[in-house]
Amino acid sequence: MTTAALEVDGLRKAYAGRAVVDGLSLTLRPGTVLALLGPNGAGKTTTVEICEGFRTADAGTVRVLGLPPAESSLRARVGVMPQAGGAYPGLRCAEMLRLVASFSASPLDPDDLLERLGLSEVARTSYRRLSGGQQQRLSLALAVVGRPELVFLDEPTAGLDPAARRATWELVEALRRDGVSVLLTTHLMDEAERLADDVVIVDAGRVVATGTVAELTRTGAVGQLRFRATPGLDLEQLLTALPVGCTAKESPSGDYLVEGVVDPQLLAAVTAWSAGQGALATDLRVETRTLEDVFLDLTGRELRA
Amino acid sequence: MSTWSPGSLAPRPGAAPLRRMLSAQTTAELKLVLRNGEQVLLSLVIPLGLLVLLVLVPFVSVDGAVGRGARADFFVPGVLALAVMSTAFTGQAIAVGFERQYGVLKRLGATPLPRTVLLGAKTLAVLAVELLQVLLICAVGLALGWDPRGSVLQVLVLVVLGTAAFSGLGLLLGGTLRGLTTLAAANLLWFVLLVLGGVLFPLSAFGGAEPLLSLLPTAALSTGLRDVLDAGAGLGAREALALLVWAVISLGAASRLFRWE
Incomplete structure (x- = not known):
């Protein structure tokens, strides 16, 4: 059996005594898209940030491509799109993307990536002058430019206009087709329904349902x-x-x-x-x-x- | 926008060679410093303006320094210390504070760029800006009649020790406080250390407090540089040791307390 792209088992995390993630388990199969779906405050971002190695778990195990999340060799294999920010305000859009591209051995062509995400016109605009949607798309570009095996996208389409959302969806679909594993968080049903092979519904830090979109909408359904x-x-x-x-x-x-x-x-x-x-x-x-x-x-x- | 051809996103993971990362990150850091108006003001305009003012307008009297050349001999070493403080401490603290607040360091932490290479790039950028500062301050100083003595190597030792001490303090401040708090604290400390650091007037003006004040990093650096460049007295053990202790303590504390987000 092939190693799961991501395996989370019994994950727990509390802040100031309050459980934010409470015994969460999930498996991301290689080359598939898994949507972590739930309302704001369900513990999605905390879960993702533990998987990304930014936070440590109180209990439970996490294996990213078979390795502990803090393993430094993962940084070249995993792409991350955090929920907000994450670029030098004083660098231009293209400069920021080229900088991060230069950290990888065989990156995607930054100019091509900008063009496909509709950012060519603002390539020379400093990050601080980009609109929220443009910053989001640059953040997505930064996550994939290093040609990773696994991508974490935290609310990738939050605040995007329909055209930008479609471009994002097309990119996620192309990643999946080309064998990249994707974990995305969302509170948008249509996004999960369109993109995800598997959906994990979380609420208050716990998994309340898990399965394919078809399974979830069928089982127990009246x-x-x-x-x-x-x-x-x-x-x-x-x-x-x-x-x-x-x-x-x-x-x-x-x-x-x-x-x-x-x-x-x-x-x-x-x-x-x-x-x-x-x-x-x-x-x-x-x-x-x-x-x-x-x-x-x-x-x-x-x-x- | 166009569709993605099959295979165009197929994984090809791998980190770039360290040297390429270091050069790319150093270039980015330098661009950011030189594009930032406040940083340029802090690291170049203020030190140079202050030097010209202090030498030409005798509102601060310095014992035994009569005439423009003698005043330049006194003030150039202090302004060099100020320049090192401005870049390695104040500028770096503010930059790091906002980089944390904006999630830049977190983002970089999710790329193949190792933290050691990031810190190396920041250090190289600081040294490059300092080189520019030193060249400009020396040129202006010479134009004002400065007559330097002493050994370049000893000056270099002091500048490197000072840079280490101030970088440690800057990273400690910027790595623990919020962006705006860092901005306020770094500017305040810059001003306090400027006044108490033997830059604007000799430390002897503070009477009995002089021995204690002379252990502050700016004072140790300006006094050390003055001893070498003005008096030709060689490397002062007391000043070098003070800077070394500041460097060890601040870098040690920064490496323990630094938070990346």
């Missing part, structure tokens, strides 16, 4: 089937035709809602029943759960408080 038809159809008859555990109601008049495990059989039962009633079910739609719903179910709270 699906919803909505449709419109003639008002006042016989729901009792429908319920006898549906699998046990399903519910059906009409509210408001003419709008029907069936809740249960939505599969082809359920759909067939509903359409057969409406045909039997001489009615045509229209506007038929299946609503699947999003990670947002999963998070709400697991924690009882909205992700973006």
Whole structure:
């Protein structure tokens, strides 16, 4: 079995007696993208910073590419995008990127990287004069310029406009395709759903759910089937035709809602029943759960408080 | 923006040779110092302006120094000490304080750049700025009638010891306090050490406090330089020892207490 790109087991960290990370475990498979998803204050950044070697754990083990996080040989193999800052305010955008590129043996071409991230026009602008979004993108460029095997991205798209977000997503997808392992933190559901192979949902320093996006949105899920038809159809008859555990109601008049495990059989039962009633079910739609719903179910709270 | 061709991001990890990192980081440090208006003011404009003023305008009387040449003989060594303090201590403390606050040191800590190479680059940049300062101060001094004596080697020993002591103090301050606090503290200490350091007027002006004050790093450096350059008296053991003790204590404390973020 190949070594995990990142293996965290039973990680604990407390500040002033308050547990910020409380027995967190996760595994990042090589060449995949793992999203650490959770609200602000869930312990995502603390977890990532322990993995990056910036903080020490109170308990638990962390192995980065099979090594302890503080191991100095990891610095050349791991790229890091911290949540904020991290550049000389007095250096120009391109100067900062070239400086960090010069620390690596075979870096990416800095000018090409700037161009692809839409930073060519501000290449000669000092870091302090870049907009927040431009600083974010430079920070992303700094994380990948050394051609690392593993990249940590802490809230990579926070505060980015849609175009910049798309450029960031494309870069993450290209990294994955080229075999780079990526751990990213986010509180954006669509980001996790689009980019991640595996999602680890954290809340209050603990893992509340883990799995692929498909697994998480499917397991234990109660699906919803909505449709419109003639008002006042016989729901009792429908319920006898549906699998046990399903519910059906009409509210408001003419709008029907069936809740249960939505599969082809359920759909067939509903359409057969409406045909039997001489009615045509229209506007038929299946609503699947999003990670947002999963998070709400697991924690009882909205992700973006 | 264009799409990434397959393989263009394939991992090829590895650190650059240390020499390349050192030269790149030193160049960046130098650019930052020379681009920073306050740093240039602190390390070049103020020392040179002060030198010209102190020599030309006799508002400070120096025993036995009559005439412009004799005044230059007294003030050039003090201004050299001031220049070393400004660059190695004040400038470095402020830079490091803000680099920590802005997360620059954290960011660099996540790159293949070893900390020793980072500190080496900072030291080389400080020495390069000091070289520039020394050349300009000596040129202005000579133009004002300065008549240096003594051994260049002994001057070098004192400047290196002074740089070590002030760098240690600068890293200690900048490595433990917040950016703005560092800025305030470093400027205040710069001013106090300027006044008490035998730069503006002789330490004898402080009467009985002189023996104690002469152990302050600026005073030890200015007195040591004056003994060599003005009196031609050779390297003072007391001054060299004082600087060495400051260097050992401050560098030791800095290496223990320095926080990278």
